Amino acid sequence: xxxxxxxxxxxxxxxxxxxxxxxxxxxxxxxxxxxxxxxxxxxxxxxxxxxxxxxxxxxxxxxxxxxxxxxxxxxxxxxxxxxxxxxxxxxxxxxxxxxxxxxxxxxxxxxxxxxxxxxxxxxxxxxxxxxxxxxxxxxxxxxxxxxxxxxxxxxxxxxxxxxxxxxxxxxxxxxxxxxxxxxxxxxxxxxxxxxxxxxxxxxxxxxxxxxxxxxxxxxxxxxxxxxxxxxxxxxxxxxxxxxxxxxxxxxxxxxxxxxxxxxxxxxxxxxxxxxxxxxxxxxxxxxxxxxxxxxxxxxxxxxxxxxxxxxxxxxxxxxxxxxxxxxxxxxxxxxxxxxxxxxxxxxx
Amino acid sequence: xxxxxxxxxxxxxxxxxxxxxxxxxxxxxxxxxxxxxxxxxxxxxxxxxxxxxxxxxxxxxxxxxxxxxxxxxxxxxxxxxxxxxxxxxxxxxxxxxxxxxxxxxxxxxxxxxxxxxxxxxxxxxxxxxxxxxxxxxxxxxxxxxxxxxxxxxxxxxxxxxxxxxxxxxxxxxxxxxxxxxxxxxxxxxxxxxxxxxxxxxxxxxxxx
Numbered sequence: 126x127x128x129x130x131x132x133x134x135x136x137x138x139x140x141x142x143x144x145x146x147x148x149x150x151x152x153x154x155x156x157x158x159x160x161x162x163x164x165x166x167x168x169x170x171x172x173x174x175x176x177x178x179x180x181x182x183x184x185x186x187x188x189x190x191x192x193x194x195x196x197x198x199x200x201x202x203x204x205x206x207x208x209x210x211x212x213x214x215x216x217x218x219x220x221x222x223x224x225x226x227x228x229x230x231x232x233x234x235x236x237x238x239x240x241x242x243x244x245x246x247x248x249x250x251x252x253x254x255x256x257x258x259x260x261x262x263x264x265x266x267x268x269x270x271x272x273x274x275x276x277x278x279x280x281x282x283x284x285x286x287x288x289x290x291x292x293x294x295x296x297x298x299x300x301x302x303x304x305x306x307x308x309x310x311x312x313x314x315x316x317x318x319x320x321x322x323x324x325x326x327x328x329x330x331x332x333x334x335x336x337x338x339x340x341x342x343x344x345x346x347x348x349x350x351x352x353x354x355x356x357x358x359x360x361x362x363x364x365x366x367x368x369x370x371x372x373x374x375x376x377x378x379x380x381x382x383x384x385x386x387x388x389x390x391x392x393x394x395x396x397x398x399x400x401x402x403x404x405x406x407x408x409x410x411x412x413x414x415x416x417x418x419x420x421x422x423x424x425x426x427x428x429x430x431x432x433x434x435x436x437x438x439x440x441x442x443x444x445x446x447x448x449x450x451x452x453x454x455x456x457x458x459x460x461x462x463x464x465x466x467x468x469x470x471x472x473x
Numbered sequence: 474x475x476x477x478x479x480x481x482x483x484x485x486x487x488x489x490x491x492x493x494x495x496x497x498x499x500x501x502x503x504x505x506x507x508x509x510x511x512x513x514x515x516x517x518x519x520x521x522x523x524x525x526x527x528x529x530x531x532x533x534x535x536x537x538x539x540x541x542x543x544x545x546x547x548x549x550x551x552x553x554x555x556x557x558x559x560x561x562x563x564x565x566x567x568x569x570x571x572x573x574x575x576x577x578x579x580x581x582x583x584x585x586x587x588x589x590x591x592x593x594x595x596x597x598x599x600x601x602x603x604x605x606x607x608x609x610x611x612x613x614x615x616x617x618x619x620x621x622x623x624x625x626x627x628x629x630x631x632x633x634x635x636x637x638x639x640x641x642x643x644x645x646x647x648x649x650x651x652x653x654x655x656x657x658x659x660x661x662x663x664x665x666x667x668x669x670x671x672x673x674x675x676x677x678x679x680x681x
Contacts, residue, residue, distance in 0.1 A: 178659065178662075180659075180662040180663065182663065187662065189659075189662050191659065204659070204661060204662065206662070214661045221652070221661075223661070223664070233648060233652065304489060305489070306484065306489045306490075306491065308489075308491060311663075313659055313660075313662070407646075407649060413650075414646070414649070414650045415646075416642065416645070416646045416649065418642060424631045424634070425631040425632070425634055425635045427635075430488070431639070432488075433643060434663070436643060436646070436647070438639055438642070438643065440639075453638075453639070453642055455642050455643060455646040456646065457650075459489075460487075460488045461487060461488070
C-alpha cells in the first residue's frame with residue numbers, strides 16, 4: 126500500500142497541536158496568521174449570517190445567495206444561484222441536496238464518520254508542510270473589517286491560497302486560488318454579508334416551488350439513505366458505478382510513487398459511490414484536493430491536459446500486464462504537478 | 474531573441490504564460506525573429522524531453538511546416554460548416570472547459586501522436602483562451618484538417634465517451650472536494666455550475 130498514508134496518530138497529534146494554537150490565540154488579541162486560520166476553522170461554522178457572494182472561475186462569474194447558521198451542532202445552509210437558471214443547495218448537517226432548474230433533486234451522499242468534523246482536524250501543522258503563513262494587516266471586504274491570511278506555497282507544486290477573514294465572525298469573506306505567476310484561477314467573494322441574530326427555519330426552505338426534501342433525523346438514518354428514490358439521481362449513479370466496478374475489476378492495486386509534500390490521502394471522505402469505484406482515490410493538503418482514477422482503457426488512449434478554472438485534468442496511459450490502463454488526475458493543482466502525479470502511478 | 478522572449482517561451486512550456494505575453498510573443502512581424510522563436514521552442518522541448526529521458530524517434534521532427542501548409546490548402550469554411558462544427562464540438566467542453574484543450578486533444582489523435590509533449594499545454598480555461606489559440610482554425614480554415622479527415626466515426630464515439638468520462642470525473646471531484654472542505658457549502662457553487670452550464674461555443678466571427 127501507499128507508504129504516504131498518514132497514521133491516525135499523526136492526524137491526532139496535528140489536531141491536538143492545532144487546538145492548542147487556537148487556545149493560545151484566543152487568549153491573545155494580536156493573532157498570528159496561523160491563529161486567524163485556526164480561528165476560522167473553529168468559529169466560522171458557528172456563525173449566523175446571510176449574504177451574496179460571487180464565484181469566479183475560468184472567465185465565468187456567478188452570484189450566489191447564502192444563508193448560514195448552526196442548530197444543535199449542525200451547520201444549516203441554503204445557497205441559491207442568482208444568475209441564469211435557479212439552482213439551489215440545501216444542507217442540514219451532513220445531508221445535502223442540490224436542486225436543479227428542472228426541479229430534479231440530487232442527494233449528495235455523506236460518509237458516516239463525518240467529513241465536516243474530520244476537516245476541522247486539518248491543522249496548521251499539516252498546512253505548514255506545504256505553505257508558509259503570512260498575515261497581511263487591516264483589509265476591508267464587503268464593507269467589513271477583515272484580515273488577509275496568505276498561504277504561500279513552499280514549493281512549485283501548488284498554488285497560492287489567499288483568504289480574507291471577517292474580524293467579527295472569522296468567516297472567509299473572500300478567497301482566491303492564485304497560480305505562481307499571479308493569475309487568479311478561482312475566487313469566492315462576498316459582495317454583501319450580514320450576521321443575523323434571530324434563527325428562523327424558514328430561511329432554509331428551498332425557494333424552488335413545490336420541492337420537498339427528505340431530510341432524515343439521524344446520521345445513521347442518513348447512512349441507510351437512498352430511501353427517497355423518486356428524487357435521488359445519486360443512487361442511480363451509484364448503481365452505475367457499482368456495475369462499472371464489477372466489469373472493470375482488473376485494476377488490482379496501484380500506488381503513487383510520488384506525492385507532493387503535505388498531501389495526505391483522504392480515507393474518510395469516501396462515499397459509497399467512491400468505494401464502488403476501486404480505482405479512485407483522493408488526496409488533500411488541507412487547501413486543495415486532487416483525485417486519481419485508474420482504470421483499464423480499451424479505447425480512447427490519448428494522453429492530454431485540460432484546465433477548467435482552477436481544476437486541471439491530466440490523462441496518462443500505462444501498460445500493465447499487457448493491458449493499457451488510463452490514469453486520470455483531477456485537481457486544483459498546477460498542470461506539471463498533475464502530470465507528475467499521473468506519471469508516478471505504479472500498477473501492481 | 475530577447476531575454477524577455479526566452480522567459481515567455483519558458484513560461485509557455487510550463488503552461489503558465491499569460492494572454493498578453495503570449496500575444497506579444499506571437500505577434501512579431503519579423504520572419505527572422507519568428508524563426509528564432511520557433512527554433513528556441515523546439516530546443517526547449519528537446520532539452521526537456523532529454524532530461525526526462527523521453528526522447529524518441531519523433532525528436533527533431535518538425536511538423537510545423539506541414540501543418541501550416543495543410544492549413545493554407547484548406548478551403549475557407551462556410552458559415553454552415555462553422556455552425557455544424559460548433560453545434561457538435563468534438564470533445565464537448567463543459568463548464569468552460571476550453572475549446573483550445575479539445576483542439577489540442579484532437580491534434581494529438583489526428584496526428585496519431587500520443588505524446589502530449591507535442592502540444593503546447595494550454596493554461597486557464599475559458600473564452601479568453603479560445604481567442605489566443607484557435608484563431609486560424611476557427612476564423613476561416615475550419616477544423617477540417619485537425620478534425621474531420623483523420624477521425625472516423627468510431628473515434629468520434631470514443632471522443633464523446635472520453636468527454637463524458639472527464640466531465641463525470643470533474644463533477645465528482647468538485648462534489649467531493651466541496652464535501653471534504655466542509656466548513657461551508659460555498660464550493661458547491663462550482664459543482665452546480667459544472668452540472669448546468671452550457672458548453673462554451675466558439676463564436677463564428679471570432680477575431681484576433
